[in-house]
Amino acid sequence: MTVKLEARNISLSYGDPASGGNLLALSDINLQVREGEFVSIVGPSGCGKTTFLSVVDGLIRASAGQILVDGHVVTKPGRDRAVVFQDASLLPWRSVRRNVLYGLECAGITGRPAEERAAHFIDMVGLRGFEERYPYQLSGGMQQRVNLARALVMDPELLLMDEPFAALDAQTREMMQEELLQIWRASGKTVLFITHQIDEAIFLSDRVIVFSARPGRVKESVDITLDRPRSLKLKRDPRFHALEDRIWGLIQEDGGPPAR
Amino acid sequence: MRKPLRIMTTPSPQATLDAPPKAAGLAWPLRWQRRLIGGATVLGLVALWQAVVSLGLIDPLYISSPVLVIQAGIGAFQDGDIWADIRVSSIEFCVGYLAAIAIGIPLGLATGMNRRFSYLLGPFIDIMNAVPRVTFLPILILWFGIGLWSKFAVVFLGALVPIAIATDTGVRTNEARFVRVARSFGASRLKLLTSIILPGTVPYLFTGLKYGAGRALLGVVVGELYASTAGVGHMIADAGNLFDTSTVMFGVTLFMVTGIGVTTLLNRIEQHFDRWRPQEQQR
Numbered sequence: 001m002t003v004k005l006e007a008r009n010i011s012l013s014y015g016d017p018a019s020g021g022n023l024l025a026l027s028d029i030n031l032q033v034r035e036g037e038f039v040s041i042v043g044p045s046g047c048g049k050t051t052f053l054s055v056v057d058g059l060i061r062a063s064a065g066q067i068l069v070d071g072h073v074v075t076k077p078g079r080d081r082a083v084v085f086q087d088a089s090l091l092p093w094r095s096v097r098r099n100v101l102y103g104l105e106c107a108g109i110t111g112r113p114a115e116e117r118a119a120h121f122i123d124m125v126g127l128r129g130f131e132e133r134y135p136y137q138l139s140g141g142m143q144q145r146v147n148l149a150r151a152l153v154m155d156p157e158l159l160l161m162d163e164p165f166a167a168l169d170a171q172t173r174e175m176m177q178e179e180l181l182q183i184w185r186a187s188g189k190t191v192l193f194i195t196h197q198i199d200e201a202i203f204l205s206d207r208v209i210v211f212s213a214r215p216g217r218v219k220e221s222v223d224i225t226l227d228r229p230r231s232l233k234l235k236r237d238p239r240f241h242a243l244e245d246r247i248w249g250l251i252q253e254d255g256g257p258p259a260r
Numbered sequence: 261m262r263k264p265l266r267i268m269t270t271p272s273p274q275a276t277l278d279a280p281p282k283a284a285g286l287a288w289p290l291r292w293q294r295r296l297i298g299g300a301t302v303l304g305l306v307a308l309w310q311a312v313v314s315l316g317l318i319d320p321l322y323i324s325s326p327v328l329v330i331q332a333g334i335g336a337f338q339d340g341d342i343w344a345d346i347r348v349s350s351i352e353f354c355v356g357y358l359a360a361i362a363i364g365i366p367l368g369l370a371t372g373m374n375r376r377f378s379y380l381l382g383p384f385i386d387i388m389n390a391v392p393r394v395t396f397l398p399i400l401i402l403w404f405g406i407g408l409w410s411k412f413a414v415v416f417l418g419a420l421v422p423i424a425i426a427t428d429t430g431v432r433t434n435e436a437r438f439v440r441v442a443r444s445f446g447a448s449r450l451k452l453l454t455s456i457i458l459p460g461t462v463p464y465l466f467t468g469l470k471y472g473a474g475r476a477l478l479g480v481v482v483g484e485l486y487a488s489t490a491g492v493g494h495m496i497a498d499a500g501n502l503f504d505t506s507t508v509m510f511g512v513t514l515f516m517v518t519g520i521g522v523t524t525l526l527n528r529i530e531q532h533f534d535r536w537r538p539q540e541q542q543r
Contacts, residue, residue: 057444059440059444076446077443077444077445077446079446082444082445083441083444085437085440085441085444087437089440089441091438091455091459092536092537093459093460093462093533093536094536102441102445103445105451105455106442106447106448107446134535135536136536136537136538
């Protein structure tokens with residue numbers, strides 16, 4: 001299978017205003033994500049998961065190393081990647097429809113083709129009829145659906161998801177996880193998913209990469225061979241619990257449990 | 261496009277249940293209450309004013325009376341000279357205020373977005389803010405004469421500073437996460453400005469515009485009272501010299517109506533740009 005994303009010796013340090021010295025946030029990260037693969041990164045809070053995602057997106061320049069997408073070096077954000085942001089980050093002054101159109105506008109795609117694509121993905125995430133609502137009129141789960149549609153409408157090669165369900169209540173989160181898997185299966189996108197929820201990572205992924213505490217390093221990569229398609233019942237399977245225990249142990253021997 | 265693949269469960273009824281209902285401004289009893297209390301207070305004061313004069317408690321030379329002010333107004337319009345004064349004052353206000361908007365907003369955007377610009381222009385803006393701009397009038401008249409140009413200058417300076425400061429503050433309070441979204445989608449600098457920075461700045465911007473309108477009006481009045489050949493302020497000064505209190509009050513009324521009119525117009529425009537904001541916050 002072809003490699004979609006490759007991180008080669010990624011390190012990142014930045015000036016720390018408190019101590020005046022340099023703070024190492026990411027240390028020599030090497031990983032590969034294959035085309036169509038769903039990979040999650042888990043780790044203790046403050047381990048640089050989100051920072052690493054920003055490096056992959058091209059928003060932050062690594063101090064050393066390279067990010068390659070389809071063999072091309074990443075230097076800035078591009079059309080081949082799209083981010084599903086933490087806390088939805090919907091533009092509050094735009095309706096659902098115009099939020100979904102946002103990325104297309106930035107890429108210079110407007111008019112009928114853009115409107116049709118937006119309508120397609122708004123429908124896919126189940127928000128038909130809510131097109132003209134503003135973000136404040138939506139529940140947290142609905143905001144995350146818009147967030148997802150806003151990224152999917154760009155038809156990216158690589159979908160970068162930054163703890164998208166962290167702020168949702170437990171029930172909505174589980175529902176969104178199941179629906180995300182269905183969308184992923186239908187679209188065949190490659191996904192890099194950041195989370196601090198171990199069960200979420202296992203349930204969604206083909207592979208879970210465990211980061212160590214600061215500075216972030218790849219501690220281990222755990223293959224999740226559980227059958228697909230998966231339903232929420234899987235979370236009560238003994239094999240699921242065994243994986244959970246294993247990953248929990250990996251994180252715990254290294255700076256304590258992940259933030260809840 | 262082919263029929264969209266519909267994967268996520270339909271939002272109803274759960275989604276419709278937890279989506280808040282579309283807010284619709286103030287409930288009518290509150291709006292009614294606001295108008296009743298506000299209107300009654302104003303009407304009551306006007307009635308009291310008329311009463312103390314009609315009952316002979318205070319000489320109308322000092323405070324005129326509502327009826328006398330209306331008579332003075334009718335007389336002025338029938339006479340026709342007032343139109344020229346209104347025209348002159350309006351031109352002074354519009355030219356100075358619009359120029360202040362045209363310069364002040366870009367200035368505030370520049371200092372808010374660019375550190376070096378703010379270092380360069382910050383002290384200048386702070387100094388101008390500390391000094392009432394009307395104190396420059398003698399110099400401005402020396403430079404531009406007692407005609408329209410000195411008034412343009414003082415109105416412009418009066419409105420420029422609050423507009424620039426408010427815009428600058430608005431830009432600085434922009435949320436970094438929205439800028440991140442724009443950059444991630446590869447937004448151009450212009451797109452970042454129009455889609456993220458300006459919408460986020462709207463409440464501050466309009467505060468500055470309203471405050472600036474008041475300063476602009478102040479510039480018109482003081483400029484014309486100080487030295488002028490025409491204008492509503494000029495008319496007030498003339499009437500004052502003749503102890504024609506009613507005409508003075510009529511001129512004050514004209515400025516008052518203008519001020520309320522401009523503020524109402526700006527509120528309307530602001531509401532249009534701010535319709536995405538939860539309505540509960542307005543009252």
